[in-house]
Amino acid sequence: MQQIISFLIKNSYRMLFLLLLIISVSLAIQSHSYHKSKVINSANYVSGSIYSQAHKVEDYFDLKTKNEELALENARLKKLLFNQKDSIKIDLDSVNQVKKTDLVIAKVIKNCYTDQENIITIDAGRKEGLEHDLGVINSLGIVGVIDNVSNNYATVMSILNINSRINAKMKKTNHFGTLIWNGKNTGYVQLIDIPRLASVKKGDTIVTGNQSTIFPEGINIGTVNRVYIDTETTYYTLEIKLFNDMTSLGHVYVLKNVDRNEIKKLEETTEKDKEKR
Amino acid sequence: MNSIVLVNILRFIVLIAAQALLFNKFNFNGYINPHPYILFIILYPVNGNKNVLLISAFLLGLIVDMFQDTAGIHATACLVLAYLRDYIFKFSFGLSYEYQTVKLNDSLTPERFSFILIAVFIHHFILFLLDIFSVEYIWGTILRTLFSMIFTIILCIIIIYLFKPSKR
Numbered sequence: 317m318q319q320i321i322s323f324l325i326k327n328s329y330r331m332l333f334l335l336l337l338i339i340s341v342s343l344a345i346q347s348h349s350y351h352k353s354k355v356i357n358s359a360n361y362v363s364g365s366i367y368s369q370a371h372k373v374e375d376y377f378d379l380k381t382k383n384e385e386l387a388l389e390n391a392r393l394k395k396l397l398f399n400q401k402d403s404i405k406i407d408l409d410s411v412n413q414v415k416k417t418d419l420v421i422a423k424v425i426k427n428c429y430t431d432q433e434n435i436i437t438i439d440a441g442r443k444e445g446l447e448h449d450l451g452v453i454n455s456l457g458i459v460g461v462i463d464n465v466s467n468n469y470a471t472v473m474s475i476l477n478i479n480s481r482i483n484a485k486m487k488k489t490n491h492f493g494t495l496i497w498n499g500k501n502t503g504y505v506q507l508i509d510i511p512r513l514a515s516v517k518k519g520d521t522i523v524t525g526n527q528s529t530i531f532p533e534g535i536n537i538g539t540v541n542r543v544y545i546d547t548e549t550t551y552y553t554l555e556i557k558l559f560n561d562m563t564s565l566g567h568v569y570v571l572k573n574v575d576r577n578e579i580k581k582l583e584e585t586t587e588k589d590k591e592k593r
Numbered sequence: 594m595n596s597i598v599l600v601n602i603l604r605f606i607v608l609i610a611a612q613a614l615l616f617n618k619f620n621f622n623g624y625i626n627p628h629p630y631i632l633f634i635i636l637y638p639v640n641g642n643k644n645v646l647l648i649s650a651f652l653l654g655l656i657v658d659m660f661q662d663t664a665g666i667h668a669t670a671c672l673v674l675a676y677l678r679d680y681i682f683k684f685s686f687g688l689s690y691e692y693q694t695v696k697l698n699d700s701l702t703p704e705r706f707s708f709i710l711i712a713v714f715i716h717h718f719i720l721f722l723l724d725i726f727s728v729e730y731i732w733g734t735i736l737r738t739l740f741s742m743i744f745t746i747i748l749c750i751i752i753i754y755l756f757k758p759s760k761r
Contacts, residue, residue, distance in 0.1 A: 333676045341723075344723050
């Protein structure tokens, strides 16, 4: 005991310093409560920065799988989006909730845009449940309609095809027209047969209409770039600037309308009935 | 002896007042403030009581902290500086320190300048390290320390020359 006391007295200067240092440092740490977490954080910062640097390199190796994952996720989200309940007929629909649109993700393996009749090839086919006349879109807008299907592949009639006919409408006024391509510019398509009653302005958005079973309503197509009156039909013809860059396509989504066969059958029977009369 | 104690008490009060009322409001370039209040520790008599120096340095820092709402930071920096003061003396003045003939408030010699430089550096580095407390901003800390140091050193030297003790 005496030794301890004599030690303390001998080193009183150092002891006093240590005592005061402990007080002041603890004050400094307590006054900023974040200091506590910072002590832990800065320790982690060393290891964390090393880890993040290493991870940056590793990330490059699985970029491809990451891309596929993201595309799948997009497909899921788009499915959710297209299957939104129509708020007007909400009561009728809620009785039996049927999925109206299904999505298949596919990759463009051949994209042609130099011809008049452009065909895109995608790497999904009958195995994925694709068939003739399904709509194909990507994240920006519509791409085309499925033409031929094999087991593993399918060809898509691009919207840049002079034979393509797609039902489209003005987003604002719901006036319908038919989307064609005049075979000239890959960035522009034409919307014909818009009635003269419609008030059309440059910059208006054009989306897919609800008259076809190929595309669900409201998928983006492009904006109005130029408006002129067709001399023969006296309807408006709109030049549409596509949202999509058709010359660079990566992943696309094929839309499967679940009710399509039912609708088709119904229409066919009606046609037959008409002929009988 | 009595007059020395009085001078030191007066210096203590005047420096804190100057720091709180004047030097803390510089905010040069947003955050660079000089801290010439540490002159108290630098100018404390070489042969004075060391324990008193420690306690008074601690109180000095604590009071400055009170003004700046930075509890403990200035106190720690001042305390460490006061503790290391002897070593800095030994480093800067060499043998003459042993004979306790060192007088700081006199004409500026390389020894005196190096003493002030090291003292200010130690104080400021601990101050800003505790203030920022992050390895991420280590370069910012060093830059701030440097700018603030230059500022403080210039002010310290000016103050030493202005208030040369009227011994003559």
